[in-house]
Amino acid sequence: MAPQNVAMAEARATKRAIAPSRGGRPWTFYLLATLFTFYVIALYGPMICIYILSFQDVRGGLVFPMKGLSLHWFIDLFTQVRTSDVKGSFDRLSVARDLSPVCSS
Amino acid sequence: MLVLIPFFVLPILVVLVASVFETDGFGGLIPTFTLANYGTVLTSGLTFNLYFETVKFTILTWFFTLILGFFVAYFLVFHVRNPLLAIGLFLICTVPFWTSNIIRMISWIPLLGKEGLINSALLRLGLIRAPLEFLLYSGFAVVVAYVHQLTIFMIVPIFNSMARIDKRVVEAAIDAGASRFDIMRLIIVPLSKSGIALGSIFVASIVMGDFFVTKVMSGGGSASVVGAFYEDISVLQYPGAAASAIILTVVLLVMVSLILRTVDIRKEITR
Numbered sequence: 001m002a003p004q005n006v007a008m009a010e011a012r013a014t015k016r017a018i019a020p021s022r023g024g025r026p027w028t029f030y031l032l033a034t035l036f037t038f039y040v041i042a043l044y045g046p047m048i049c050i051y052i053l054s055f056q057d058v059r060g061g062l063v064f065p066m067k068g069l070s071l072h073w074f075i076d077l078f079t080q081v082r083t084s085d086v087k088g089s090f091d092r093l094s095v096a097r098d099l100s101p102v103c104s105s
Numbered sequence: 106m107l108v109l110i111p112f113f114v115l116p117i118l119v120v121l122v123a124s125v126f127e128t129d130g131f132g133g134l135i136p137t138f139t140l141a142n143y144g145t146v147l148t149s150g151l152t153f154n155l156y157f158e159t160v161k162f163t164i165l166t167w168f169f170t171l172i173l174g175f176f177v178a179y180f181l182v183f184h185v186r187n188p189l190l191a192i193g194l195f196l197i198c199t200v201p202f203w204t205s206n207i208i209r210m211i212s213w214i215p216l217l218g219k220e221g222l223i224n225s226a227l228l229r230l231g232l233i234r235a236p237l238e239f240l241l242y243s244g245f246a247v248v249v250a251y252v253h254q255l256t257i258f259m260i261v262p263i264f265n266s267m268a269r270i271d272k273r274v275v276e277a278a279i280d281a282g283a284s285r286f287d288i289m290r291l292i293i294v295p296l297s298k299s300g301i302a303l304g305s306i307f308v309a310s311i312v313m314g315d316f317f318v319t320k321v322m323s324g325g326g327s328a329s330v331v332g333a334f335y336e337d338i339s340v341l342q343y344p345g346a347a348a349s350a351i352i353l354t355v356v357l358l359v360m361v362s363l364i365l366r367t368v369d370i371r372k373e374i375t376r
Contacts, residue, residue, distance in 0.1 A: 032180035039177055043201050046212035
């Protein structure tokens with residue numbers, strides 16, 4: 001095949017191919033890459049928002065804007081409140097473990 | 106196969122038996138044979154509305170996850186040249202799947218809410234005057250949450266079946282002068298049909314069998330089939346709930362068998 005033909009065939013392949021293994025990328029690559037980027041942002045964005053919002057001050061709720069930074073909600077998690085008692089449940093677990101030999105004997 | 110008996114056949118049988126019993130109204134079951142429970146469920150107009158609502162969400166979710174999942178898989182298989190990079194990007198898609206579904210659903214609330222990120226951004230840009238009400242606690246929010254959770258169930262099987270397509274077939278088609286659209290229509294879609302079918306089964310059965318996302322994201326504005334018999338169970342109407350469960354199972358079986366009729370999955374998997 002003459003070199004001219006090869007060059008032409010390659011140009012055609014670049015234009016037509018869905019994914020040529022070398023040479024320029026077709027326009028669909030950029031379109032689909034954009035779609036993929038948006039998908040990944042939509043996948044991670046909301047979760048990252050939640051992680052940032054967990055450092056919200058006591059005055060703010062589950063919405064932006066942030067009303068100051070604090071570890072209030074983490075402290076809240078490990079002290080006894082009406083709705084949850086994480087530390088207490090772990091304590092009960094260890095008490096149960098300490099007692100179990102007594103009960104079985 | 107034996108593991109199916111205690112974990113699948115027995116529970117179904119228990120539900121089946123409970124669905125033909127009578128209830129004493131206080132959670133007790135009277136062992137008789139009656140089809141009255143089915144009669145009540147099937148003759149109520151509420152059932153029809155519930156199925157309409159659930160099927161609506163199923164079709165919307167299926168449509169968007171299919172479009173998104175198909176093109177994401179297509180991008181990863183045919184456009185990313187480095188196979189290692191393709192697998193890395195594929196893993197990026199699967200990582201959020203390791204966290205709880207509920208956290209991922211709740212995490213849309215600060216974004217979609219009336220004072221959420223999207224509304225405040227649009228207000229600041231001056232695109233809207235008042236916050237958009239339809240973003241949260243609406244059918245829109247339900248579909249967003251489902252698509253967010255379930256697109257991965259489409260990507261994985263479609264990615265698998267696409268990765269098995271021989272690249273030489275595509276190259277031959279290009280050499281023979283096929284256009285991009287022809288390649289898609291005549292090679293890619295027919296050869297990834299088994300993946301599409303599997304993904305559709307996953308998505309359809311999960312959405313039909315779910316009630317929590319619908320309940321939370323619609324703010325109680327929409328009901329679902331499973332949500333309805335969950336309410337039945339909480340007021341101790343076990344036979345009625347069991348009858349609706351059996352009907353839903355039958356509907357799902359019909360749906361899955363219709364999907365399977367379009368593609369011979371056993372042949373495709375062992376290909």
